[in-house]
Amino acid sequence: MSSPAIAPGEPLATTAGDRPYALARPLGWWGVVGLIATEATLFGLLLFVNFYLRANADAWPLGDIADPELVKSGIRSVILVGSSVPVALAERAQRRGHQRAFRRWLGVTLALAAVFLAGHVEEYVTLWSEFRPDTNAYGSVFYTITGLHALHLVVGMAVLTYLLVQSARGRYDGVPEPHGVSAGILYWHFVDAVWIAVYTSLYLSVTLS
């Protein structure tokens, strides 16, 4: 009974081996693309809130609050955005089956993220005596947006740590495409990219205008 009576042009000719790489992405990767789309919208709306309130204000920052400082925060930003490079190298090492290099590059990424986060905390400590989230709408906007980004960063660090531990436990040995690796690394790029938008809107465009 097994005669493949498929008319010409039926889609059974493609073979699993020569799919384009994008199609070979696991389902979880596609799910994270969806998550990023909705989260990017969330950050976009938060920046809309920022610009809406700023447009209605006579001066921004409101009250006696000083303009954001640019040097230290600029260095921090370069470090965070730069961490997309080692994480990309980690993904490449993973695809080539080099588990040790995978862990090393993840370690570098996590170290850069920790430096960024430490700078973040230092900034909060300094600013806290000057203004707080309930001081005025500027304070609410500043702490909410930077705080939400920091929360995403912490989640991203937890994900990368999880991947590192899994690799160290040998769970990825000989697995061509371990579940969750490409998805977790994509999420990291997103956390970096969002910071570019946040830094431009909340720091650069305020101090430089």
Next chain:
Amino acid sequence: MTATVEPVAVPDAASPSLDAVWEDRPGIPGFLTTVDHKRIAVRYLVTATAFLFIGGLEAMVLRAQLAGPNGTVVDADTYNRIMTMHGTTMIFLFNTPVFAGFGNYLVPLLIGAREMAFPRVNAFSYWVYLGSGSLLYSSFLLHAVPDGGWFAYTPLTSSAYSPDVGLDLWAMGIVFLGISTTAGGINFIVTIFRMRAPGMTLSRLPLFCWAILTMSFMIVFALPAITLAGVLLELDRTFGMQFFSPAGGGDPLLYQHLFWIWGHPEVYILFIPATGIISMVVATFSGRRVVAYHLVVAALVATGFISFGLWMHHMFATGVPFLVASFFSAASLVVAIPSGVQIFAWLATMLTGRVRLEVPMLFAIGFVVTFVIGGMTGVMVGVVPFDQQVTDSYFVVAHFHYVLIGGTVFPAFAGLHYWFPKAIGRMPSRRLGVWSFWFTFVGTQLTFFPQHILGLEGMPRRVWTYPEGLGWDGPNALSTAGSVVLGVGLLLSVVAFALAWRRGEPADADPWGGETLEWAIPSPPPPYNFAGVPIVRSDAPMWDDDPPRAITHLDGEDLTVPHDGHHRAVLTSPLDAAGLEAVSMPEPSYTPLVVAGSLTLLCVAVIASSWPIGLVAVVVASAALIRWHDGIGS
């Protein structure tokens, strides 16, 4: 890749040995761990219908109070609370989830798949829905029912004017429910793009799936706005932030923007899946494919896009600049065009087909009539000068109830009557269904038509009572009487389902002569849906000249027998559904329930400002997430 195609009808390939792998454990453990999209869908539908009746009861209280002048059924404060819960329940806990239920049940069946792309996320979405519904309704136990209206505008809902915990429960409940809806939307998108049966190119995708796909994309981009509105409201209320407080440089109108940037797409997030149901029902009971498939798809997608440019028409009376109002007014009129395209496509399908007036078709026709009336008043209120006359009057109440009941309740009941035999394997009584339809239809018109007149005569919405002598007594009495008829009508359908569930006539695989793949498998479907992977050659595979065939062997694997005890499913490429690949899917697990439960606890912790409870919730959720992920086969 090599594949073997058996020239057999799909149902004949049913294999008892697959049951052993796919069937849930019996009893409570199976109930709590299941990832079967059909079981989860039935849960969604039952829970949403329960909320429909709870919200309906609340509406009856409101109508009883307004039946005559100087009503004394409830006082003003209770009225406000019940009104808030009625709106919140209907939009958030009935309307959105009921279509998640239909989508869950039908999308995998219609595309010839065995599962959703993320089965555990699917289970998680349902538990979160249940958790947020419970959170909202726990306000009754705490004697702090929210009273800010379903839209919760500031400053009325700021902590100064709404000090009790009710609004915190509202805000957190809505934010939390957004997680469920968004996860569901992403799940539908990935399922439809990666799990369609081979041959089901996008231009052969059933219209219902197109509708769910459009809805899902809208969810992904619209839901963050309501999430943000809820979060910022809660930050203002709990931490004294100043987003919406003019004294601190905030702006109450900003809340309205955020609310309606979600709120207007939301209207179409509710309506678009309903049109998907109507397309399936109209095709089956007209005995022909829906006319102008490509135009209907284009109309769906166009509606999705345009709906993001309408939100300020809810704010014409707030003093937005004239030019802005004009733009949004024009967009509000334009959106009627794609809806009109769909309506005319269905009418043409009926006119050129042989219509069978079965119960689902009656509800579909009731939908067309009711929705068109609501659509026409929609065009009227889309025009700025007209809107400024009737805004905040009962005319608007009449308009959106025509759109929502006509546009979503009628299609939902059409869908319930249409797919009940498939899901349960028994036929609901036609007699009861016909009675249900006529009561529902007449009740809807009686309840809401008089409200147009009330609005034009100046009765404002949201009032808890009115004095006599204003000429409002007659239409109000009629409206209250109609609401009883409407309630009886919907109840009759539920009675029909309950009776059929217990002792209805058995339904065969294809009782209505449907066009899509769900009718190829037994009623109710086996837990794995399809033993072989169906091959699709048209947009109405059941109406092809030769019966559907199935792929039974792929790359040396016999798909019709268990494979290492795993749930195996087949992935295909996103656009042309080619390049088959068999993968193992996640299996039943407690972790979705545990994560959803600990997130509910986190919401409670935020409301109670309790750090220890919050910490426990985060730790438990993280541990469960790791276990969830570890348990997925590579």
